[in-house]
Amino acid sequence: MTALTATGLQVRLGGKQVLAGIDAAFAAGQVTAIVGPNGAGKSTLLACLAALRRPDQGQVLLGDQPIAGLAPRARARRLAFIPQTPEIAWAIEARILVGLGRTPFIGARGLSMEDARAIDRAMAQAQVGELADRDVSTLSGGERARVLIARALAGDPDWLLADEPLAGLDPGHQLDAADLFRRLAHDQGKGVILTLHDLSIAARMADRVLVLAAGRRLADGPPARALTPETLAAAYGVTARYADGVGGPLIEIVGRA
Amino acid sequence: MTRLRPPAAIAILLALIAALALVSLAAGKVWAPFSAWTDHADPRWPIIFDLRLPRTVLGVLVGAALGLSGAAMQGYTRNPLADPGALGVSSLAALGAVLTLYLGAGAQAPWVIAAAAMAGALAAVLLLMALAGNASSIVTFLLAGVVLQTMAGAGVALALSLAPNPWAVNEIVNWLMGSLADRSVDEVKLAAPLVIGGCALMLLTGRALDALTLGEAGARSLGVDMTRTRWFLAIGVALAAGASVAVTGVIGFVGLIVPHLLRPIVGARPGALLIPSALGGAVLVLAADIAVRLTPAAGEVKLGVAMAALGGPFFFGLLMCMRRRIA
Numbered sequence: 001m002t003a004l005t006a007t008g009l010q011v012r013l014g015g016k017q018v019l020a021g022i023d024a025a026f027a028a029g030q031v032t033a034i035v036g037p038n039g040a041g042k043s044t045l046l047a048c049l050a051a052l053r054r055p056d057q058g059q060v061l062l063g064d065q066p067i068a069g070l071a072p073r074a075r076a077r078r079l080a081f082i083p084q085t086p087e088i089a090w091a092i093e094a095r096i097l098v099g100l101g102r103t104p105f106i107g108a109r110g111l112s113m114e115d116a117r118a119i120d121r122a123m124a125q126a127q128v129g130e131l132a133d134r135d136v137s138t139l140s141g142g143e144r145a146r147v148l149i150a151r152a153l154a155g156d157p158d159w160l161l162a163d164e165p166l167a168g169l170d171p172g173h174q175l176d177a178a179d180l181f182r183r184l185a186h187d188q189g190k191g192v193i194l195t196l197h198d199l200s201i202a203a204r205m206a207d208r209v210l211v212l213a214a215g216r217r218l219a220d221g222p223p224a225r226a227l228t229p230e231t232l233a234a235a236y237g238v239t240a241r242y243a244d245g246v247g248g249p250l251i252e253i254v255g256r257a
Numbered sequence: 258m259t260r261l262r263p264p265a266a267i268a269i270l271l272a273l274i275a276a277l278a279l280v281s282l283a284a285g286k287v288w289a290p291f292s293a294w295t296d297h298a299d300p301r302w303p304i305i306f307d308l309r310l311p312r313t314v315l316g317v318l319v320g321a322a323l324g325l326s327g328a329a330m331q332g333y334t335r336n337p338l339a340d341p342g343a344l345g346v347s348s349l350a351a352l353g354a355v356l357t358l359y360l361g362a363g364a365q366a367p368w369v370i371a372a373a374a375m376a377g378a379l380a381a382v383l384l385l386m387a388l389a390g391n392a393s394s395i396v397t398f399l400l401a402g403v404v405l406q407t408m409a410g411a412g413v414a415l416a417l418s419l420a421p422n423p424w425a426v427n428e429i430v431n432w433l434m435g436s437l438a439d440r441s442v443d444e445v446k447l448a449a450p451l452v453i454g455g456c457a458l459m460l461l462t463g464r465a466l467d468a469l470t471l472g473e474a475g476a477r478s479l480g481v482d483m484t485r486t487r488w489f490l491a492i493g494v495a496l497a498a499g500a501s502v503a504v505t506g507v508i509g510f511v512g513l514i515v516p517h518l519l520r521p522i523v524g525a526r527p528g529a530l531l532i533p534s535a536l537g538g539a540v541l542v543l544a545a546d547i548a549v550r551l552t553p554a555a556g557e558v559k560l561g562v563a564m565a566a567l568g569g570p571f572f573f574g575l576l577m578c579m580r581r582r583i584a
Contacts, residue, residue: 047474050478052474052477052478071480072477072481072482073480074480075480076478076479076480077480080478081478082475083471083472083474083478086471086472086475087335087471087472087475089335089469089471089472090335090470090525090526090527091525092470092524092525092526093524096524096526097470100467100468100470100471100479101479103464103467103479103480103481104479106464151471
């Protein structure tokens with residue numbers, strides 16, 4: 001599987017340098033978490049990687065092709081993106097929502113048998129098969145999150161990018177979703193890139209953590225190497241401790257630096 | 258509620274249109290039984306085929322144009338209150354047409370009225386898209402609609418107050434109220450290609466509207482070309498709604514009511530709602546036009562007035578139901 005590579009990404013928004021030259025290569029088969037304080041440029045970086053925003057300078061390569069040069073449908077078949085706090089505008093059934101993930105495959109004739117199989121498979125993977133006929137407006141936050149992940153999986157993409165996919169979920173559902181992302185990366189070899197707010201969850205679920213602050217890359221590597229007290233002090237202005245908890249690593253925020 | 262599969266819903270709506278079209282040909286001040294339909298010598302023959310046939314065909318065309326425009330605009334804005342009437346598209350189209358009436362240009366060539374109405378509708382759609390931007394807040398859209406309606410209303414009032422003579426005023430007022438009465442084959446010939454073209458453009462956006470259920474970022478990430486979608490919709494609505502306003506005046510609320518009534522029956526997926534909404538719009542306008550014809554009154558109640566009397570409370574009720582979501 002090909003790599004997703006960002007080189008020299010720069011984005012200015014309203015006179016503010018949101019990304020100030022980001023270089024990063026993402027490997028398939030692992031979960032990469034992008035963390036950083038509010039306004040660090042996490043969502044902007046993810047939008048650039050998903051080709052939803054064209055950087056002012058630099059480019060994103062999917063394999064050896066610039067992602068901006070791919071036809072939108074061809075790109076959408078290989079890379080799925082889940083926006084932050086995704087809206088679901090209409091009260092449609094969960095299965096129809098998941099079916100929207102087949103949009104880049106559908107021809108003039110509508111959903112084919114192959115599309116239907118892909119939808120079933122995606123719903124099974126995200127464990128939302130029993131929600132198929134439920135109206136999405138009646139789902140709980142955790143169920144919605146899983147249905148949206150199933151939507152992203154319906155196109156069987158090589159890359160799965162999600163902006164704050166665990167925000168607003170209770171701890172149990174956070175664990176479920178985190179497990180799902182890890183399985184997709186480790187068992188199916190997909191490249192998974194997430195922005196996350198919770199540092200402990202990032203340390204626990206990610207194979208690699210990229211720390212952003214003020215549009216720059218502060219640290220990049222396995223959680224234990226990326227989330228050091230020095231990095232966290234520089235990024236967030238807090239004193240923090242990387243500890244070994246019972247179920248995995250734990251980032252304890254001690255106080256303001 | 259058990260849902261109908263779209264083909265079943267479409268078949269039922271088509272049957273309703275056929276039945277209402279037959280009633281529309283037969284009903285009115287003069288009742289025309291089927292025996293009169295085949296006899297050229299019957300005095301009722303010209304009533305059926307010269308007066309009521311164009312009226313019926315226009316009812317179907319205008320209803321389909323307004324119903325489909327409403328469904329497409331609701332899908333694009335993800336706002337169940339969007340409608341060419343409520344968002345000021347019809348008002349600006351009417352302003353365009355009124356200006357040509359005021360200047361007297363419409364008298365020489367009917368296509369001038371149509372072109373002006375479509376230009377007004379296109380301006381309204383583009384202004385709406387610019388005013389509301391990418392944010393799909395319902396409040397922003399409704400406020401943008403209020404602004405457009407107010408501006409169009411002021412323009413019409415200005416044209417009325419500066420009108421050169423009482424006949425011009427009369428003509429403008431009469432036309433503004435929206436009606437299918439006394440339309441001829443000429444109006445059908447003018448409106449049909451424009452309405453059909455506009456509807457075709459809107460129908461092409463079905464998949465994009467489906468994907469927009471996930472928001473603009475979600476749709477773009479699925480490979481949807483938003484620029485193409487926007488232009489198809491803007492031009493489609495301008496052609497269909499603009500041409501409708503040009504031949505019948507303002508008939509409001511069709512695009513608001515129809516998708517809302519159909520959503521529980523065929524489901525809320527915007528793309529699946531397009532064709533049923535076009536057919537449902539035709540049903541509603543045909544039924545309303547038959548009703549105004551049969552209403553006992555000195556003159557005929559204008560269709561636009563009747564639809565407003567029906568649609569106003571409906572819109573209000575919808576707003577009451579949505580209060581929490583809007584606030």
